[in-house]
Amino acid sequence: MLEPERILRLEDDRVVFLDQRRLPLEEADVECRTAVEVADAIRTMVVRGAPAIGIAAAYGYALAAARGEDLVAAERVLRDSRPTAVNLGWALDEMRGDPSAERARAIHRDEVERCRAMAAHAATLLAPGTRALTHCNAGGLATGGYGSAVGALLSAWEQGLLAHVWVDETRPLLQGARLTAWELETAGIPHEVIADSAAASMMGAGEVDAVLTGADRIAANGDTANKIGTYSLAVLARHHELPFYVIAPSSTVDHATARGVDIPIEQRDPTEITSRFAARNPAFDVTPANLITAIVTEHGVHEAPYGESLTRAVVEA
Protein backbone atom coordinates (compact mmCIF):
# COMPACT_ATOMS: atom_id res chain seq x y z
CA MET A 1 0.00 0.00 0.00
CA LEU A 2 1.10 3.52 -0.87
CA GLU A 3 2.05 5.41 2.33
CA PRO A 4 -0.39 8.26 3.07
CA GLU A 5 2.54 10.71 3.50
CA ARG A 6 3.80 9.76 0.05
CA ILE A 7 0.49 10.87 -1.52
CA LEU A 8 0.32 14.24 0.24
CA ARG A 9 1.78 15.73 3.42
CA LEU A 10 2.20 18.98 5.27
CA GLU A 11 5.75 20.07 6.09
CA ASP A 12 6.79 23.18 8.01
CA ASP A 13 6.45 25.61 5.12
CA ARG A 14 4.91 23.62 2.29
CA VAL A 15 2.44 20.97 1.19
CA VAL A 16 4.09 18.20 -0.84
CA PHE A 17 2.04 16.24 -3.41
CA LEU A 18 2.90 13.18 -5.47
CA ASP A 19 2.09 14.55 -8.93
CA GLN A 20 -0.78 12.30 -10.09
CA ARG A 21 -0.70 13.77 -13.62
CA ARG A 22 2.68 12.17 -14.26
CA LEU A 23 1.96 8.71 -12.87
CA PRO A 24 2.76 5.96 -13.65
CA LEU A 25 5.62 7.15 -15.86
CA GLU A 26 7.29 9.19 -13.18
CA GLU A 27 7.02 9.58 -9.39
CA ALA A 28 7.58 13.32 -9.08
CA ASP A 29 6.66 15.77 -6.30
CA VAL A 30 4.94 19.13 -6.51
CA GLU A 31 5.58 21.55 -3.61
CA CYS A 32 3.08 24.28 -2.72
CA ARG A 33 3.97 27.15 -0.38
CA THR A 34 0.71 29.15 -0.33
CA ALA A 35 -3.04 28.47 -0.30
CA VAL A 36 -3.19 29.75 -3.88
CA GLU A 37 -0.57 27.20 -4.95
CA VAL A 38 -2.49 24.40 -3.21
CA ALA A 39 -5.70 25.52 -4.95
CA ASP A 40 -3.83 25.43 -8.27
CA ALA A 41 -2.63 21.89 -7.53
CA ILE A 42 -6.25 20.86 -6.89
CA ARG A 43 -7.57 22.62 -10.00
CA THR A 44 -4.91 21.19 -12.30
CA MET A 45 -5.35 17.72 -10.80
CA VAL A 46 -1.87 17.27 -9.33
CA VAL A 47 -4.09 15.80 -6.59
CA ARG A 48 -7.60 14.49 -7.32
CA GLY A 49 -10.26 12.31 -5.76
CA ALA A 50 -12.89 13.80 -3.43
CA PRO A 51 -11.38 12.76 -0.07
CA ALA A 52 -7.82 13.62 -1.18
CA ILE A 53 -8.74 17.12 -2.28
CA GLY A 54 -10.51 17.61 1.06
CA ILE A 55 -7.27 16.70 2.82
CA ALA A 56 -5.32 18.93 0.44
CA ALA A 57 -7.62 21.86 1.27
CA ALA A 58 -7.13 21.21 4.99
CA TYR A 59 -3.35 21.25 4.54
CA GLY A 60 -3.60 24.39 2.38
CA TYR A 61 -5.65 26.11 5.06
CA ALA A 62 -3.26 25.09 7.85
CA LEU A 63 -0.35 26.35 5.72
CA ALA A 64 -2.13 29.68 5.19
CA ALA A 65 -2.76 29.97 8.95
CA ALA A 66 0.89 29.21 9.79
CA ARG A 67 2.05 31.83 7.28
CA GLY A 68 -0.36 34.46 8.57
CA GLU A 69 -2.26 34.62 5.25
CA ASP A 70 -5.76 36.14 5.07
CA LEU A 71 -7.81 33.07 6.02
CA VAL A 72 -11.05 34.30 4.44
CA ALA A 73 -9.26 34.64 1.10
CA ALA A 74 -7.46 31.32 1.59
CA GLU A 75 -10.71 29.53 2.31
CA ARG A 76 -12.38 31.05 -0.74
CA VAL A 77 -9.64 30.13 -3.20
CA LEU A 78 -9.47 26.58 -1.85
CA ARG A 79 -13.25 26.14 -1.80
CA ASP A 80 -13.57 27.37 -5.40
CA SER A 81 -10.79 25.22 -6.82
CA ARG A 82 -13.20 22.47 -7.94
CA PRO A 83 -16.99 22.51 -7.68
CA THR A 84 -18.33 18.96 -7.48
CA ALA A 85 -16.67 17.18 -4.55
CA VAL A 86 -18.30 18.15 -1.27
CA ASN A 87 -15.25 17.11 0.78
CA LEU A 88 -13.51 20.39 -0.04
CA GLY A 89 -16.17 22.38 1.78
CA TRP A 90 -16.44 19.79 4.52
CA ALA A 91 -12.70 19.88 5.29
CA LEU A 92 -12.62 23.68 5.28
CA ASP A 93 -15.60 23.80 7.68
CA GLU A 94 -13.67 21.45 9.96
CA MET A 95 -10.52 23.60 9.76
CA ARG A 96 -12.18 26.94 10.45
CA GLY A 97 -12.50 26.19 14.15
CA ASP A 98 -8.94 24.88 14.50
CA PRO A 99 -6.60 25.83 11.64
CA SER A 100 -3.66 23.92 13.11
CA ALA A 101 -1.30 21.49 11.38
CA GLU A 102 -2.38 18.87 13.92
CA ARG A 103 -6.05 19.21 12.95
CA ALA A 104 -5.23 18.91 9.23
CA ARG A 105 -3.11 15.82 9.85
CA ALA A 106 -5.92 14.33 11.96
CA ILE A 107 -8.33 14.83 9.02
CA HIS A 108 -5.88 12.94 6.80
CA ARG A 109 -5.46 10.14 9.35
CA ASP A 110 -9.24 9.90 9.85
CA GLU A 111 -9.92 9.59 6.10
CA VAL A 112 -7.52 6.67 5.83
CA GLU A 113 -9.11 5.00 8.85
CA ARG A 114 -12.56 5.51 7.33
CA CYS A 115 -11.30 3.78 4.19
CA ARG A 116 -10.21 0.74 6.16
CA ALA A 117 -13.56 0.59 7.95
CA MET A 118 -15.63 0.89 4.77
CA ALA A 119 -13.42 -1.60 2.95
CA ALA A 120 -14.18 -4.17 5.64
CA HIS A 121 -17.91 -3.48 5.31
CA ALA A 122 -17.80 -3.60 1.52
CA ALA A 123 -15.90 -6.90 1.41
CA THR A 124 -18.85 -8.57 3.17
CA LEU A 125 -20.89 -7.89 0.01
CA LEU A 126 -18.56 -9.86 -2.27
CA ALA A 127 -18.71 -13.61 -2.90
CA PRO A 128 -15.54 -15.72 -3.30
CA GLY A 129 -14.21 -15.55 -6.87
CA THR A 130 -15.59 -12.07 -7.55
CA ARG A 131 -14.61 -10.44 -10.82
CA ALA A 132 -15.08 -6.75 -10.08
CA LEU A 133 -15.23 -3.81 -12.43
CA THR A 134 -14.18 -0.34 -11.30
CA HIS A 135 -14.07 3.11 -12.87
CA CYS A 136 -11.67 6.02 -12.50
CA ASN A 137 -9.40 5.83 -9.44
CA ALA A 138 -11.07 5.38 -6.07
CA GLY A 139 -7.75 4.21 -4.66
CA GLY A 140 -5.27 5.43 -2.10
CA LEU A 141 -4.30 8.24 -4.43
CA ALA A 142 -7.90 9.51 -4.35
CA THR A 143 -8.43 9.28 -0.59
CA GLY A 144 -5.01 10.02 0.89
CA GLY A 145 -4.34 6.33 1.53
CA TYR A 146 -5.84 2.83 1.13
CA GLY A 147 -8.77 3.90 -1.05
CA SER A 148 -12.55 3.58 -1.10
CA ALA A 149 -13.61 1.26 -3.95
CA VAL A 150 -10.01 0.11 -4.46
CA GLY A 151 -9.68 -0.23 -0.66
CA ALA A 152 -12.65 -2.60 -0.79
CA LEU A 153 -10.86 -4.57 -3.52
CA LEU A 154 -7.66 -4.71 -1.42
CA SER A 155 -9.63 -6.00 1.54
CA ALA A 156 -11.48 -8.57 -0.61
CA TRP A 157 -8.14 -9.68 -2.09
CA GLU A 158 -6.59 -10.13 1.38
CA GLN A 159 -9.60 -12.28 2.32
CA GLY A 160 -9.29 -14.42 -0.82
CA LEU A 161 -12.59 -13.21 -2.26
CA LEU A 162 -11.31 -11.43 -5.37
CA ALA A 163 -10.44 -13.17 -8.66
CA HIS A 164 -9.97 -10.32 -11.14
CA VAL A 165 -10.46 -6.60 -11.60
CA TRP A 166 -11.60 -4.96 -14.84
CA VAL A 167 -10.24 -1.43 -14.88
CA ASP A 168 -12.07 1.15 -17.01
CA GLU A 169 -9.36 3.30 -18.53
CA THR A 170 -11.54 6.35 -17.76
CA ARG A 171 -11.32 8.94 -20.47
CA PRO A 172 -10.38 11.65 -20.86
CA LEU A 173 -7.66 11.74 -18.16
CA LEU A 174 -7.14 7.96 -17.90
CA GLN A 175 -7.17 7.73 -14.12
CA GLY A 176 -8.05 4.04 -14.43
CA ALA A 177 -5.33 3.10 -16.90
CA ARG A 178 -2.71 5.23 -15.14
CA LEU A 179 -3.55 5.20 -11.42
CA THR A 180 -5.85 2.29 -10.57
CA ALA A 181 -3.86 -0.19 -12.67
CA TRP A 182 -0.69 1.07 -10.95
CA GLU A 183 -2.19 0.60 -7.46
CA LEU A 184 -3.51 -2.88 -8.33
CA GLU A 185 -0.14 -3.89 -9.80
CA THR A 186 1.60 -2.70 -6.62
CA ALA A 187 -0.82 -4.84 -4.58
CA GLY A 188 -0.34 -7.86 -6.87
CA ILE A 189 -4.02 -8.06 -7.79
CA PRO A 190 -4.81 -9.56 -11.26
CA HIS A 191 -6.34 -6.91 -13.48
CA GLU A 192 -6.93 -5.86 -17.08
CA VAL A 193 -7.54 -2.35 -18.39
CA ILE A 194 -10.41 -1.97 -20.87
CA ALA A 195 -11.79 0.89 -22.96
CA ASP A 196 -14.72 2.40 -21.04
CA SER A 197 -17.08 1.39 -23.82
CA ALA A 198 -16.07 -2.28 -23.47
CA ALA A 199 -17.58 -2.64 -19.98
CA ALA A 200 -21.01 -3.56 -21.42
CA SER A 201 -19.44 -6.24 -23.55
CA MET A 202 -17.66 -7.79 -20.54
CA MET A 203 -20.92 -7.76 -18.59
CA GLY A 204 -22.79 -9.32 -21.50
CA ALA A 205 -20.18 -12.07 -21.73
CA GLY A 206 -20.73 -12.93 -18.04
CA GLU A 207 -17.24 -11.82 -17.03
CA VAL A 208 -18.27 -9.28 -14.37
CA ASP A 209 -19.84 -10.06 -10.98
CA ALA A 210 -20.03 -6.63 -9.37
CA VAL A 211 -19.32 -2.96 -10.09
CA LEU A 212 -17.62 -0.83 -7.41
CA THR A 213 -16.99 2.90 -7.65
CA GLY A 214 -16.21 5.80 -5.36
CA ALA A 215 -18.17 9.05 -5.14
CA ASP A 216 -17.47 12.77 -5.32
CA ARG A 217 -20.70 13.83 -3.66
CA ILE A 218 -23.71 11.88 -2.40
CA ALA A 219 -26.96 13.84 -2.10
CA ALA A 220 -29.21 13.28 0.90
CA ASN A 221 -31.46 10.93 -1.11
CA GLY A 222 -28.53 8.75 -2.26
CA ASP A 223 -28.14 10.18 -5.78
CA THR A 224 -24.39 10.03 -6.38
CA ALA A 225 -22.09 12.27 -8.42
CA ASN A 226 -18.92 10.55 -9.56
CA LYS A 227 -16.53 10.52 -12.52
CA ILE A 228 -18.23 10.78 -15.91
CA GLY A 229 -19.14 7.26 -17.00
CA THR A 230 -20.33 6.07 -13.59
CA TYR A 231 -24.01 6.58 -14.49
CA SER A 232 -23.40 4.61 -17.68
CA LEU A 233 -22.03 1.68 -15.64
CA ALA A 234 -25.00 1.81 -13.26
CA VAL A 235 -27.48 1.54 -16.15
CA LEU A 236 -25.46 -1.28 -17.71
CA ALA A 237 -25.22 -3.11 -14.36
CA ARG A 238 -28.99 -2.90 -13.94
CA HIS A 239 -29.56 -4.27 -17.47
CA HIS A 240 -27.23 -7.19 -16.72
CA GLU A 241 -28.67 -7.71 -13.22
CA LEU A 242 -25.34 -7.02 -11.53
CA PRO A 243 -24.91 -5.27 -8.17
CA PHE A 244 -23.63 -1.68 -8.32
CA TYR A 245 -21.91 -0.50 -5.13
CA VAL A 246 -20.77 3.01 -4.17
CA ILE A 247 -17.98 3.04 -1.57
CA ALA A 248 -17.30 6.44 -0.03
CA PRO A 249 -16.53 8.03 3.37
CA SER A 250 -19.30 9.92 5.18
CA SER A 251 -17.41 13.15 4.37
CA THR A 252 -18.74 12.63 0.82
CA VAL A 253 -22.39 12.71 1.92
CA ASP A 254 -23.93 16.16 1.51
CA HIS A 255 -27.04 16.27 3.70
CA ALA A 256 -27.65 19.88 2.57
CA THR A 257 -28.17 18.79 -1.04
CA ALA A 258 -31.51 17.06 -1.42
CA ARG A 259 -31.15 15.43 -4.82
CA GLY A 260 -28.55 14.71 -7.49
CA VAL A 261 -29.97 17.33 -9.82
CA ASP A 262 -28.83 19.97 -7.29
CA ILE A 263 -25.17 18.89 -7.45
CA PRO A 264 -23.01 21.25 -9.55
CA ILE A 265 -21.28 19.34 -12.36
CA GLU A 266 -17.85 20.61 -13.35
CA GLN A 267 -17.40 21.20 -17.09
CA ARG A 268 -13.71 20.87 -17.91
CA ASP A 269 -11.71 22.16 -20.87
CA PRO A 270 -12.90 20.52 -24.14
CA THR A 271 -9.26 20.18 -25.19
CA GLU A 272 -8.98 17.29 -22.71
CA ILE A 273 -11.10 15.43 -25.33
CA THR A 274 -9.92 16.95 -28.62
CA SER A 275 -8.04 20.11 -29.50
CA ARG A 276 -9.19 19.97 -33.13
CA PHE A 277 -13.02 19.95 -32.96
CA ALA A 278 -15.83 21.17 -30.70
CA ALA A 279 -16.29 18.94 -27.65
CA ARG A 280 -18.36 18.69 -24.46
CA ASN A 281 -16.44 17.58 -21.39
CA PRO A 282 -18.47 17.10 -18.19
CA ALA A 283 -16.14 15.72 -15.50
CA PHE A 284 -18.91 13.99 -13.56
CA ASP A 285 -22.35 12.50 -13.90
CA VAL A 286 -25.07 11.70 -11.41
CA THR A 287 -26.30 8.16 -10.76
CA PRO A 288 -29.83 8.10 -9.38
CA ALA A 289 -30.20 6.28 -6.09
CA ASN A 290 -32.57 3.72 -7.60
CA LEU A 291 -29.70 2.26 -9.68
CA ILE A 292 -27.43 1.82 -6.63
CA THR A 293 -27.56 -1.57 -4.87
CA ALA A 294 -25.83 -0.26 -1.74
CA ILE A 295 -23.77 2.69 -0.52
CA VAL A 296 -20.96 1.72 1.84
CA THR A 297 -19.48 4.24 4.28
CA GLU A 298 -17.29 3.73 7.34
CA HIS A 299 -20.56 3.34 9.28
CA GLY A 300 -21.62 0.26 7.34
CA VAL A 301 -23.68 -0.89 4.38
CA HIS A 302 -26.59 1.44 3.57
CA GLU A 303 -29.51 0.33 1.44
CA ALA A 304 -32.50 2.16 -0.01
CA PRO A 305 -34.25 4.30 1.11
CA TYR A 306 -30.94 6.16 1.45
CA GLY A 307 -32.44 9.32 2.91
CA GLU A 308 -33.18 7.25 5.98
CA SER A 309 -30.18 4.91 6.06
CA LEU A 310 -27.57 7.66 5.48
CA THR A 311 -29.14 9.95 8.10
CA ARG A 312 -29.38 7.16 10.65
CA ALA A 313 -25.68 6.42 10.18
CA VAL A 314 -24.77 10.02 10.93
CA VAL A 315 -27.01 10.19 13.97
CA GLU A 316 -25.72 6.91 15.37
CA ALA A 317 -22.07 7.81 14.67
Added chain:
Amino acid sequence: MLEPERILRLEDDRVVFLDQRRLPLEEADVECRTAVEVADAIRTMVVRGAPAIGIAAAYGYALAAARGEDLVAAERVLRDSRPTAVNLGWALDEMRGDPSAERARAIHRDEVERCRAMAAHAATLLAPGTRALTHCNAGGLATGGYGSAVGALLSAWEQGLLAHVWVDETRPLLQGARLTAWELETAGIPHEVIADSAAASMMGAGEVDAVLTGADRIAANGDTANKIGTYSLAVLARHHELPFYVIAPSSTVDHATARGVDIPIEQRDPTEITSRFAARNPAFDVTPANLITAIVTEHGVHEAPYGESLTRAVVEA
Protein backbone atom coordinates in the same frame (compact mmCIF):
# COMPACT_ATOMS: atom_id res chain seq x y z
CA MET B 1 -18.55 15.23 -49.54
CA LEU B 2 -15.24 13.43 -49.75
CA GLU B 3 -14.75 12.11 -53.32
CA PRO B 4 -14.81 8.28 -53.43
CA GLU B 5 -11.53 8.25 -55.44
CA ARG B 6 -9.88 10.33 -52.72
CA ILE B 7 -10.66 7.65 -50.11
CA LEU B 8 -9.33 4.73 -52.16
CA ARG B 9 -8.78 4.01 -55.85
CA LEU B 10 -7.20 1.53 -58.21
CA GLU B 11 -4.57 2.85 -60.61
CA ASP B 12 -2.69 0.84 -63.28
CA ASP B 13 -0.16 -0.72 -60.95
CA ARG B 14 -1.24 0.27 -57.45
CA VAL B 15 -4.05 0.87 -54.98
CA VAL B 16 -3.92 4.33 -53.42
CA PHE B 17 -5.41 4.91 -49.96
CA LEU B 18 -5.98 8.10 -48.00
CA ASP B 19 -4.16 7.12 -44.76
CA GLN B 20 -6.96 7.17 -42.17
CA ARG B 21 -4.51 6.69 -39.31
CA ARG B 22 -3.08 10.16 -39.88
CA LEU B 23 -6.34 12.07 -40.26
CA PRO B 24 -7.28 14.79 -39.44
CA LEU B 25 -3.74 16.07 -38.86
CA GLU B 26 -2.49 15.15 -42.30
CA GLU B 27 -3.99 14.07 -45.63
CA ALA B 28 -1.37 11.57 -46.74
CA ASP B 29 -1.55 8.71 -49.22
CA VAL B 30 -0.41 5.11 -48.87
CA GLU B 31 0.33 3.22 -52.12
CA CYS B 32 0.12 -0.57 -52.31
CA ARG B 33 1.55 -2.53 -55.24
CA THR B 34 0.72 -6.13 -54.25
CA ALA B 35 -2.15 -8.03 -52.60
CA VAL B 36 0.06 -8.49 -49.54
CA GLU B 37 0.57 -4.74 -49.27
CA VAL B 38 -3.18 -4.15 -49.57
CA ALA B 39 -3.81 -6.76 -46.85
CA ASP B 40 -1.28 -4.93 -44.65
CA ALA B 41 -3.08 -1.64 -45.25
CA ILE B 42 -6.34 -3.28 -44.12
CA ARG B 43 -4.74 -4.97 -41.09
CA THR B 44 -3.01 -1.79 -39.91
CA MET B 45 -6.14 0.28 -40.51
CA VAL B 46 -4.81 2.60 -43.20
CA VAL B 47 -8.32 1.84 -44.48
CA ARG B 48 -11.11 0.70 -42.12
CA GLY B 49 -14.88 0.38 -42.07
CA ALA B 50 -16.58 -2.79 -43.27
CA PRO B 51 -17.69 -1.60 -46.75
CA ALA B 52 -14.39 0.21 -47.39
CA ILE B 53 -12.27 -2.84 -46.58
CA GLY B 54 -14.49 -4.89 -48.90
CA ILE B 55 -13.73 -2.42 -51.69
CA ALA B 56 -10.04 -2.46 -50.74
CA ALA B 57 -9.99 -6.25 -50.99
CA ALA B 58 -11.65 -6.08 -54.42
CA TYR B 59 -9.00 -3.61 -55.59
CA GLY B 60 -6.24 -5.77 -54.09
CA TYR B 61 -7.58 -8.83 -55.89
CA ALA B 62 -7.86 -6.97 -59.23
CA LEU B 63 -4.30 -5.72 -58.73
CA ALA B 64 -3.07 -9.27 -58.06
CA ALA B 65 -4.86 -10.51 -61.22
CA ALA B 66 -3.36 -7.73 -63.36
CA ARG B 67 0.12 -8.55 -62.02
CA GLY B 68 -0.29 -12.26 -62.58
CA GLU B 69 -0.01 -13.06 -58.86
CA ASP B 70 -1.21 -16.43 -57.48
CA LEU B 71 -4.90 -15.60 -56.98
CA VAL B 72 -5.54 -18.34 -54.42
CA ALA B 73 -2.77 -16.89 -52.23
CA ALA B 74 -3.93 -13.32 -52.89
CA GLU B 75 -7.50 -14.18 -51.87
CA ARG B 76 -6.30 -15.90 -48.69
CA VAL B 77 -4.11 -13.04 -47.49
CA LEU B 78 -6.83 -10.48 -48.20
CA ARG B 79 -9.58 -12.58 -46.57
CA ASP B 80 -7.48 -13.12 -43.44
CA SER B 81 -6.49 -9.47 -43.00
CA ARG B 82 -9.32 -8.77 -40.53
CA PRO B 83 -11.86 -11.28 -39.18
CA THR B 84 -15.08 -9.50 -38.22
CA ALA B 85 -16.37 -7.59 -41.25
CA VAL B 86 -18.18 -9.89 -43.65
CA ASN B 87 -17.73 -7.49 -46.59
CA LEU B 88 -14.17 -8.70 -47.11
CA GLY B 89 -15.36 -12.20 -47.95
CA TRP B 90 -18.35 -10.90 -49.86
CA ALA B 91 -16.22 -8.70 -52.14
CA LEU B 92 -13.72 -11.50 -52.78
CA ASP B 93 -16.55 -13.88 -53.67
CA GLU B 94 -17.77 -11.28 -56.16
CA MET B 95 -14.28 -10.84 -57.64
CA ARG B 96 -13.49 -14.52 -58.08
CA GLY B 97 -15.72 -14.77 -61.15
CA ASP B 98 -14.41 -11.56 -62.74
CA PRO B 99 -11.12 -10.30 -61.33
CA SER B 100 -11.06 -7.22 -63.54
CA ALA B 101 -10.37 -3.61 -62.58
CA GLU B 102 -13.81 -2.74 -63.98
CA ARG B 103 -15.54 -5.20 -61.65
CA ALA B 104 -13.67 -3.83 -58.62
CA ARG B 105 -14.54 -0.25 -59.55
CA ALA B 106 -18.19 -1.28 -60.00
CA ILE B 107 -18.20 -2.72 -56.47
CA HIS B 108 -16.90 0.63 -55.20
CA ARG B 109 -19.49 2.57 -57.20
CA ASP B 110 -22.29 0.27 -56.03
CA GLU B 111 -21.37 0.69 -52.35
CA VAL B 112 -21.58 4.46 -52.63
CA GLU B 113 -24.93 4.19 -54.39
CA ARG B 114 -26.18 1.84 -51.67
CA CYS B 115 -25.18 4.48 -49.11
CA ARG B 116 -27.25 7.14 -50.84
CA ALA B 117 -30.25 4.81 -50.99
CA MET B 118 -30.06 3.78 -47.34
CA ALA B 119 -29.47 7.37 -46.23
CA ALA B 120 -32.74 8.37 -47.89
CA HIS B 121 -34.55 5.49 -46.16
CA ALA B 122 -32.97 6.30 -42.78
CA ALA B 123 -33.82 9.99 -42.94
CA THR B 124 -37.53 9.07 -43.01
CA LEU B 125 -37.08 7.79 -39.44
CA LEU B 126 -35.88 11.13 -38.06
CA ALA B 127 -38.12 13.96 -36.82
CA PRO B 128 -37.27 17.62 -37.45
CA GLY B 129 -34.81 18.94 -34.86
CA THR B 130 -33.18 15.56 -34.24
CA ARG B 131 -30.14 15.50 -31.99
CA ALA B 132 -28.39 12.31 -33.06
CA LEU B 133 -25.61 10.38 -31.38
CA THR B 134 -23.19 8.28 -33.40
CA HIS B 135 -20.24 6.02 -32.61
CA CYS B 136 -16.99 5.30 -34.42
CA ASN B 137 -16.93 6.40 -38.07
CA ALA B 138 -19.70 5.12 -40.31
CA GLY B 139 -18.92 7.89 -42.77
CA GLY B 140 -17.60 8.13 -46.29
CA LEU B 141 -14.18 7.03 -45.07
CA ALA B 142 -15.74 3.76 -43.85
CA THR B 143 -17.80 2.98 -46.94
CA GLY B 144 -15.72 4.35 -49.82
CA GLY B 145 -17.92 7.43 -50.05
CA TYR B 146 -20.98 9.20 -48.53
CA GLY B 147 -21.28 6.88 -45.51
CA SER B 148 -23.89 4.71 -43.83
CA ALA B 149 -24.88 6.24 -40.45
CA VAL B 150 -23.07 9.49 -41.33
CA GLY B 151 -24.68 9.34 -44.79
CA ALA B 152 -28.06 9.22 -43.06
CA LEU B 153 -27.03 12.30 -41.05
CA LEU B 154 -25.92 14.10 -44.24
CA SER B 155 -29.26 13.32 -45.86
CA ALA B 156 -31.19 14.43 -42.75
CA TRP B 157 -29.13 17.65 -42.64
CA GLU B 158 -29.90 18.40 -46.30
CA GLN B 159 -33.60 17.93 -45.52
CA GLY B 160 -33.45 20.26 -42.51
CA LEU B 161 -34.19 17.47 -40.03
CA LEU B 162 -30.92 17.45 -38.07
CA ALA B 163 -30.11 19.86 -35.23
CA HIS B 164 -26.94 18.44 -33.68
CA VAL B 165 -24.67 15.40 -33.66
CA TRP B 166 -22.99 13.98 -30.56
CA VAL B 167 -19.84 12.20 -31.68
CA ASP B 168 -18.49 9.45 -29.43
CA GLU B 169 -14.71 9.83 -29.56
CA THR B 170 -14.49 6.01 -29.83
CA ARG B 171 -11.55 4.66 -27.92
CA PRO B 172 -9.03 3.30 -28.41
CA LEU B 173 -8.39 4.52 -31.96
CA LEU B 174 -10.56 7.65 -31.81
CA GLN B 175 -12.31 7.19 -35.15
CA GLY B 176 -15.12 9.43 -33.90
CA ALA B 177 -12.94 12.28 -32.67
CA ARG B 178 -10.63 12.06 -35.70
CA LEU B 179 -12.74 10.95 -38.66
CA THR B 180 -16.44 11.53 -37.98
CA ALA B 181 -15.88 15.01 -36.53
CA TRP B 182 -13.76 15.80 -39.60
CA GLU B 183 -16.48 14.63 -42.01
CA LEU B 184 -19.20 16.54 -40.13
CA GLU B 185 -17.06 19.68 -40.06
CA THR B 186 -16.52 19.40 -43.82
CA ALA B 187 -20.29 19.13 -44.27
CA GLY B 188 -20.95 22.07 -41.93
CA ILE B 189 -23.06 20.00 -39.52
CA PRO B 190 -23.08 21.19 -35.85
CA HIS B 191 -21.43 18.59 -33.65
CA GLU B 192 -19.63 18.02 -30.37
CA VAL B 193 -17.24 15.20 -29.52
CA ILE B 194 -17.80 13.48 -26.16
CA ALA B 195 -15.98 10.81 -24.18
CA ASP B 196 -17.68 7.48 -24.91
CA SER B 197 -18.68 7.18 -21.27
CA ALA B 198 -20.54 10.52 -21.41
CA ALA B 199 -23.20 9.25 -23.83
CA ALA B 200 -25.40 7.98 -20.97
CA SER B 201 -25.21 11.34 -19.27
CA MET B 202 -26.31 13.16 -22.46
CA MET B 203 -29.21 10.72 -22.84
CA GLY B 204 -30.20 11.17 -19.20
CA ALA B 205 -30.20 14.95 -19.65
CA GLY B 206 -32.63 14.62 -22.57
CA GLU B 207 -30.11 15.87 -25.12
CA VAL B 208 -30.26 12.86 -27.47
CA ASP B 209 -33.18 11.88 -29.71
CA ALA B 210 -31.78 8.93 -31.64
CA VAL B 211 -28.67 6.75 -31.89
CA LEU B 212 -27.36 5.79 -35.36
CA THR B 213 -24.45 3.44 -36.00
CA GLY B 214 -23.03 1.39 -38.85
CA ALA B 215 -22.31 -2.34 -38.76
CA ASP B 216 -19.39 -4.64 -39.49
CA ARG B 217 -21.49 -7.80 -39.80
CA ILE B 218 -25.20 -8.46 -39.35
CA ALA B 219 -26.17 -12.06 -38.56
CA ALA B 220 -29.23 -13.58 -40.22
CA ASN B 221 -31.34 -12.92 -37.10
CA GLY B 222 -30.38 -9.24 -36.95
CA ASP B 223 -27.72 -9.47 -34.20
CA THR B 224 -25.17 -6.86 -35.20
CA ALA B 225 -21.39 -6.72 -34.72
CA ASN B 226 -19.97 -3.21 -34.74
CA LYS B 227 -17.22 -1.17 -33.09
CA ILE B 228 -16.73 -1.89 -29.38
CA GLY B 229 -19.13 0.34 -27.46
CA THR B 230 -22.08 -0.10 -29.81
CA TYR B 231 -23.73 -2.68 -27.56
CA SER B 232 -23.26 -0.30 -24.63
CA LEU B 233 -25.12 2.43 -26.55
CA ALA B 234 -27.94 0.05 -27.46
CA VAL B 235 -28.49 -0.87 -23.79
CA LEU B 236 -28.35 2.80 -22.78
CA ALA B 237 -30.77 3.79 -25.57
CA ARG B 238 -33.23 1.13 -24.40
CA HIS B 239 -33.01 2.38 -20.79
CA HIS B 240 -33.69 5.94 -21.96
CA GLU B 241 -36.44 4.83 -24.40
CA LEU B 242 -34.55 6.17 -27.42
CA PRO B 243 -34.55 4.58 -30.89
CA PHE B 244 -31.38 2.72 -31.86
CA TYR B 245 -30.84 2.42 -35.63
CA VAL B 246 -28.26 0.38 -37.54
CA ILE B 247 -27.54 1.71 -41.04
CA ALA B 248 -25.57 -0.67 -43.27
CA PRO B 249 -25.47 -1.91 -46.86
CA SER B 250 -26.80 -5.39 -47.64
CA SER B 251 -23.17 -6.48 -48.24
CA THR B 252 -22.87 -6.37 -44.43
CA VAL B 253 -25.63 -8.95 -43.90
CA ASP B 254 -24.25 -12.47 -43.44
CA HIS B 255 -27.07 -14.90 -44.13
CA ALA B 256 -24.69 -17.81 -43.45
CA THR B 257 -24.21 -16.74 -39.83
CA ALA B 258 -27.31 -17.53 -37.80
CA ARG B 259 -26.70 -15.50 -34.64
CA GLY B 260 -24.39 -12.86 -33.23
CA VAL B 261 -22.63 -15.35 -30.99
CA ASP B 262 -21.26 -17.01 -34.16
CA ILE B 263 -19.54 -13.82 -35.38
CA PRO B 264 -15.76 -13.86 -34.79
CA ILE B 265 -14.69 -10.85 -32.71
CA GLU B 266 -11.25 -9.46 -33.45
CA GLN B 267 -9.01 -9.00 -30.40
CA ARG B 268 -6.50 -6.26 -31.17
CA ASP B 269 -3.15 -5.45 -29.57
CA PRO B 270 -3.60 -4.44 -25.90
CA THR B 271 -1.04 -1.68 -26.41
CA GLU B 272 -3.75 0.25 -28.27
CA ILE B 273 -5.21 0.73 -24.75
CA THR B 274 -2.09 0.88 -22.55
CA SER B 275 1.50 -0.14 -23.05
CA ARG B 276 2.20 -0.19 -19.31
CA PHE B 277 -0.35 -2.65 -17.86
CA ALA B 278 -2.32 -5.72 -18.89
CA ALA B 279 -5.33 -4.86 -21.07
CA ARG B 280 -8.16 -6.53 -23.00
CA ASN B 281 -8.93 -4.95 -26.37
CA PRO B 282 -11.87 -6.43 -28.29
CA ALA B 283 -12.38 -4.34 -31.45
CA PHE B 284 -16.09 -5.13 -31.75
CA ASP B 285 -19.10 -6.15 -29.73
CA VAL B 286 -22.42 -7.72 -30.70
CA THR B 287 -25.74 -5.96 -30.18
CA PRO B 288 -28.65 -8.41 -29.91
CA ALA B 289 -31.42 -7.83 -32.42
CA ASN B 290 -33.96 -7.16 -29.65
CA LEU B 291 -32.18 -3.90 -28.75
CA ILE B 292 -32.28 -2.61 -32.36
CA THR B 293 -35.27 -0.45 -33.32
CA ALA B 294 -34.64 -0.82 -37.06
CA ILE B 295 -31.93 -1.93 -39.50
CA VAL B 296 -31.73 0.21 -42.63
CA THR B 297 -30.19 -1.13 -45.82
CA GLU B 298 -30.38 0.16 -49.40
CA HIS B 299 -33.54 -1.96 -49.71
CA GLY B 300 -35.39 0.01 -47.02
CA VAL B 301 -36.22 0.02 -43.32
CA HIS B 302 -36.25 -3.46 -41.77
CA GLU B 303 -37.94 -4.15 -38.47
CA ALA B 304 -38.09 -7.21 -36.22
CA PRO B 305 -38.31 -10.11 -36.83
CA TYR B 306 -35.14 -9.43 -38.81
CA GLY B 307 -34.67 -13.01 -40.01
CA GLU B 308 -37.76 -12.45 -42.12
CA SER B 309 -37.38 -8.78 -43.07
CA LEU B 310 -33.69 -9.09 -44.10
CA THR B 311 -34.32 -12.23 -46.15
CA ARG B 312 -37.34 -10.75 -47.88
CA ALA B 313 -35.24 -7.75 -48.89
CA VAL B 314 -32.65 -9.98 -50.54
CA VAL B 315 -35.25 -12.06 -52.35
CA GLU B 316 -37.11 -9.00 -53.61
CA ALA B 317 -33.89 -7.22 -54.65
